[in-house]
Amino acid sequence: xYECRSLxxxxxxxxxxxxxxxxxxxxxxxxxxxxxxxxxxGIFLPVIMYHSVYGDTPEEYIVTPEQFENDLLWLxxxxxxxxxxxxxxxYVNNIGNLPEKPxxxxxxxxxxxxxxxxxxxxxxxxxxxxxxVVGQYTDVTAVNDPHIPAYSYLTWEDIEKLTDSGHVEIxxxxxxxxxxxxxxxxxxxxxxxxxSTYMELLNNDLSRLQNEIHQHTGKLPIVFAYPFGFRSPxxxxxxxxxxxxxTLTCTEKPNYITHDPDCLxxxxxxxxxxxxxxxxxxxxxxxxx
Ligand SMILES: [Zn+2]
Numbered sequence: 333x334y335e336c337r338s339l340x341x342x343x344x345x346x347x348x349x350x351x352x353x354x355x356x357x358x359x360x361x362x363x364x365x366x367x368x369x370x371x372x373x374g375i376f377l378p379v380i381m382y383h384s385v386y387g388d389t390p391e392e393y394i395v396t397p398e399q400f401e402n403d404l405l406w407l408x409x410x411x412x413x414x415x416x417x418x419x420x421x422x423y424v425n426n427i428g429n430l431p432e433k434p435x436x437x438x439x440x441x442x443x444x445x446x447x448x449x450x451x452x453x454x455x456x457x458x459x460x461x462x463x464x465v466v467g468q469y470t471d472v473t474a475v476n477d478p479h480i481p482a483y484s485y486l487t488w489e490d491i492e493k494l495t496d497s498g499h500v501e502i503x504x505x506x507x508x509x510x511x512x513x514x515x516x517x518x519x520x521x522x523x524x525x526x527x528s529t530y531m532e533l534l535n536n537d538l539s540r541l542q543n544e545i546h547q548h549t550g551k552l553p554i555v556f557a558y559p560f561g562f563r564s565p566x567x568x569x570x571x572x573x574x575x576x577x578x579t580l581t582c583t584e585k586p587n588y589i590t591h592d593p594d595c596l597x598x599x600x601x602x603x604x605x606x607x608x609x610x611x612x613x614x615x616x617x618x619x620x621x
Contacts, residue, residue, distance in 0.1 A: 374588030374595065377415075378617040379436040381582065381601040386445040386481040390606025397449045402610040404457040407435055410614075414459040417501050417555045421577040424593045434589075437461040438580060438601060440505055440557055442469055444484035447494055454499040463494060464503030464557035464580070466510045467541035488548045495549045503555035503580070507541040509534075510559040518562035527566055534567055538574055554578060568597070586620045 383393040385400045395403075407414070413431035420436070422428040437454075439446050442465030454461055465486060474485040486494070494500040509519040516522055519537070521530040538556070546552045554577045561582030571579060578596040585600040602617045 374590040375430055375434065376620045377420075377434050377436060377587040377589050377599075378620075379438060379580070379587060379599050379601040380604050380617065381580075382437070382439045382450075382604045383441055384443045384445055385439075385449045386443075392605045392607060393603070395604055395606040397453065399606060399610065400450060401453045401456075403604070403613070404453060404459055406610050406614055407459070408457055414461065416460050417462055417503070417578050420589065420596060421554060421593075423589065424577075424591055424596055426591055430589065436599070438503070438555075438557070439463045441510070442466055442474075442486045442491075442505070444474070444479060444486055444490060445481040446500075447486060447490045448479070448481050451494060451497055451499065455497065458499075460499050460501070462501050462503045462555050462580075463491075464505035464555060465491065465541075465545070466505045466559075467507030467544060469510075471544070488544075491545070492548055495551060501555065502545050502549060502551070502553055503557050504538060504541050504545065504553045504576070505557045506559055507537045507544075509537050512560050518559035519564075519567070520562040521564040521566050530564075530566060531570060535570055535574075538570070542574055555580065558582070563598075571597075586617075 380403070382395060382400070385395050385397055387394070388396050388398075390396055390399060410433075412433045412435040414437050415430060415434040419428065419430065420434075423430050437459060439450065439461055442463060446461075446463050450461065463486075469485040470488060470491065474487045474490075477484045478487050491502060495502060506519050509516065511518065519534060521527070542552060552575050554575060556571055556574075556576040556578070557580040563579075563581065577593065578599060580599050580601055582603065583598075583600045584602045587595075587599050589595055602613075604613055608616070
């Protein structure tokens with residue numbers, strides 16, 4: 333009797349062990365697959381780079397509001413969801429998920445038409461975008477021509493409207509280093525200047541705009557867009573220190589997002605030239621090989 337009871341007990345313990353082992357194995361393999369699919373290959377993320385959106389004459393850096401709307405319609409119909417900078421940052425830090433087909437919409441330079449033309453279309457399709465502004469354009473240039481869609485820049489009041497909408501995050505595009513033909517290429521280090529001189533200059537410029545954006549919107553930007561894509565490796569420690577978790581380049585290549593936060597530094601983007609149709613452009617950027 334005693335032996336029979338212990339045999340039963342032995343068998344039930346064996347069964348329990350087997351069940352526990354199976355459950356552990358299931359979680360182990362499921363977890364391994366989960367991490368390997370996101371850590372090894374990454375999630376494909378196309379990033380669109382717009383500038384000015386107005387009128388009816390498209391150019392390389394100007395798309396018409398109709399083209400912009402067609403783009404969003406194409407994205408919506410093809411199952412893409414626009415992601416915010418915060419969502420991406422959370423994802424790489426293992427907080428939260430990304431949608432099945434993420435896309436990032438960015439607009440550079442802080443054109444006034446990003447409020448007058450772009451925001452209503454973002455709201456219509458319930459999509460988000462990152463608008464990266466140049467401090468001096470807002471502080472100085474925008475004051476003189478506050479509201480002309482063709483060439484004005486966003487005033488601080490306009491920027492507040494964008495952030496209040498909940499559809500736009502503001503990025504930093506330097507306070508006053510948005511220069512292509514001057515002595516310096518964008519905010520890159522000049523060959524003949526010392527690292528300490530460069531770092532001081534860059535810190536003053538980027539911090540000034542960080543502070544102004546924070547002062548006006550209550551939010552500290554986490555996105556930095558390199559003017560014209562020029563960048564120097566020396567700037568990276570400062571960029572991290574100032575709170576940027578994402579930097580945007582102008583290199584036309586696909587991105588793969590992993591759980592490594594460093595994968596958000598140097599995101600590639602495709603310029604949305606108005607000279608392409610929506611179909612042509614989307615074919616270009618959705619080619620993830
Ligand atoms: Zn720019």
